[in-house]
Amino acid sequence: MTRPQLGLRQNAAQFTLLVAVNALVGGMVGQQQTTLPLLAEQVFHLTGYTFVFAYVAAFGIAKAASNYVAGVLSDRHGRRPVLLAGWLFGLPVPLLIMWAPAWEWIIVANILLGINQGLAWSTTVTMKIDLVGPRQRGLAMGLNEAAGYLAVALTSAAAGWIAAQHGLRPAPFLLGVAYTVIALVVVTLFVRETRGFVALESTVGSPAGQLSDRRIFADVSWRDPALSSASLAGMANNLNFGLSWGVFPLLFAAAGLGLREIGLLVALYPLVWGVGQLATGWLSDLVGRKPLVTLGMFLQAGALALIAAADTMPGWALGTAVLGVGSALVYPALLAVIGDVAAPEWRGRAVGIYRVWRDLGYTAGALLGGLVADATSLTSAVWVAAGLSAAAGTVVLVRLGETHPEKRPV
Template identity: 80%
Template sequence: MAPPPRLGLRPNAAQFTLLVVINALVGGMVGQQQTTLPLLAEQVFSLRGYSWVFAYVAAFGVSKAASNYLAGLLSDRYGRKPVLLTGWLFGLPVPLLIMWAPSWEWIIAANILLGLNQGLAWTTTVTMKIDLVGPRQRGLAMGLNEAAGYLAVSLTSLTAGWIAAQHGLRPAPFLLGVAYAVLALVLVAFFVRETRGFVALEAPAPAPARSNAGIIADVTWRHPALSSASVAGMANNLNFGLSWGVFPLLFAGAGLGLREIGLLVALYPLVWGCGQLATGWISDHVGRRPLVVGGMALQALALAVLAWSTVMPGWVAGTMLLGLGSAMVYPALLAVIGDVAAPAWRGRAVGVYRVWRDLGYTAGALLGGVTADTLGLHSAVWAAAGLSALVALLVARRLPETHPGLP
C-alpha cells in the first residue's frame, strides 16, 4: 500500500523535481525566440516601425495574462494535471509556425499560442509546487521553480543565438522548441501526478467560500499585500518585455554580432535564474518585503546603467544587475500570494496575480515601441528605469510583511 501523502520537499522530491524539469521546458519555449525574433523582424520581414515589431510581445502578454486566470480557475475546479497538459498542447505548434511563417502576422499568431502555453503550464506548475511543499518552505520552492524556468530561458537564448550564427535565423534555432514541447507532453501525460489532494493536508478545515469577484478585487486593489505584489510583478515583467524587444535591437544598432547579442540577452535571465536559487530561501528567513522593495530599486538602477552605457562592459553590468533585481523580486512575490491566499482559493489567486504580472509584457511592448518610435531606443530604457523607481517607492509604502513566522 502506498504511504499517505505528506507536505514538504523531501517526501515529494521525485514529483517536485519532475515539475522543476517541466518548468525549465516552459522557460525554454520563450528562450528559443528571445535572441532571434527582433532580428527576424528587421532582416527577414524588413519591418522598421518598433511598435509593429514589438507587437508579438504585446500579443504574448495579453494571451499569457488571460490564460493565467483560466489556469487558476480551471485547476481549482478540475485539477492541476489536465490544465498542465492542455498548456503543452498549445505549445507544440509554436516553433513550427515561426519556422514556416511567410509574414509577421504568423509570428504574432505563434506568440498568442506561446502565451497560452506559458500561462497554463507555468501557472499550474507554480500551484502544484505550492501544493506539495506547504507553508514552511514556500519561498525556497518558488525560488527553485523560477530558477529552473529562467535558467532555461537564458541557456536556450544563448544556444539559439549560437545556432543562428552558424545556420541562420530560421529554421534551426526553433528545432529546440519542437524538442522541448514533445518531451514535456510525454512527461506530463505519463509521469506527473495530480496534486490537488494535498490542499486538504494544509487546510483540513473547510475555508470560507470566496467568490471569483472578491478574489479579483483583493489581488487587484483591495488587499495591500496582494495588490502590491501585482503592481511589482507587472513592473518586473514590463522590464522583461522591454528587454525582449528592445535589447537585441539596441545592441545590434551598436554594431554587435549575433553571438555577442545572444550573450547579453542570455545574461539577464541567467543571473535571474541562478539568483532565485538563493533569494527564495532568503525570503523564508528575512521576509518577503525587503527583497521586493530592494529588487525593484535595483532594477531601476540597472536600467539606468543600460541606457547610459555605450560599450560592452556597461551592458554586461546592466544586464547582470537587472537579473539580480528580478531574482530578488520574483520568488518573493509568489511567496506573498501563497502566504496570504487560503489553499481553497490559492489557484485562483495565483492566476489573477499572474494576469496582472504578465500584462507587464504588453505594457513593456507598448512603452518600448511608442517611446522608441518617437524618442529612440535609449529613451525607452530610461522610461522603464523611471517607472521601476516609482514602483519601488510604492511597494515600500504599501506592502506589509506576509511571512507567517515574521512580524
C-alpha cells in the same frame, strides 16, 4: 496506501519532475528572445518599433488571460489536465515561426506561446505550492523560477549560437520542437495530480476558504494591500522583461554587435535572474518577503539607468547582470506572498490573477518600448522603464506589509 505528506523532501520525485517541466516551459521563450527582433528587421524588413514589438504584446495578453483560466480550471478540475493542455498549445509554436511567410504568423505563434506559458507555468507554480506547504514556500518558488529562467537564458544563448552558424530560420526553433515533445511525454506518463494535497493544508469552513471569484479578483488586484502590491511589483518586473525582449537586441545591434554578442547579452539577464533565485527564494523564507521585493525593484531601476547610459558591451553586461539580480530578489518572493496570504481553497485562482497582472507587464513593456522608441529613441524607452521601476519600488515600500507567517509583526 501511504498518506500524502507536505514537504519538499517528502515529495522530492514529483517536485523534481515539475522543476524539469518548468525548465522546458522557460526554454520555449528562450528559443526566440535573440532571434525574433532580428527576424523582423532582416527577414521581414519591418520598420516601426511599435509594429515589430506587437508579437511581445500579443504574447503578454494571451499569457495574462491564460493565467486566470489556469487558476480557475486547476482549482475546479485539477492541476494536471491544465498542465497537459498548456503543452498541447505549445506544440505548433516553433513550427509556425520556422515556416511563417508573413509577420502575422509570428504574432499568432506568440499568442499560442502565451497560452502555453499561462497554462503550464501557472500550473507548475500551484502544484509546487501544493506539495511543499507553508514552511518552504519561498524555497520552492525559487527553485521553480530558477529552472524556468535558467532555461530562458541557456536557450537564448544556444539559439543565438545556432543562428550565427545556420541562419535565423529554421534551425534555432528545432529546440522548441524538442522541448514540446519531451514535455508532453513527461506530463502524460510521470506527473501526478497534486490537488489532493490541498486538503492537508485546508481551512475548510473558515471565511478565507469561502471567497467568491469576484472577491478574490478584487483582493489580488487592489483591495488587499499585500496581494495588490505584489501584483503591481510583478507587472513592473515583467514590463522590464518585455521591454528587454524587444528593445535590447535592437539597441545592441545598432551599436554594431554581432549575433553571438547579442545572444550573450540577452542571455545574461535571465541567467543571473535564474541562478539568483536558487538563493533568493530560500532567503525570503529566512528574512521575509518585503526586504527582497523592495530592494529588487530599486536595483532594477538603477540597472536600467545604467543600460540606458552605457554605450559599450562591458557597461551593458554590468547593467543586464544587475537587472537579473533585481528580478531574482523580486520574483520568488512575490509568488511566496501570494501563497502566504491566499487560503488553500482559492490559491490557484489567486496565483492566476496575480499572474494576469504580472504578465500584462510584457504587453506594457512592448507597447512602451515601441511607442517611446518610435517617438524618440530606444535609449529613451529604457530610461522611462527605469523611472517606472523606481515608482513601483516606492509603492511596495509604503504599502506591502510582511507576509511570511513567522516574520509578521506581532
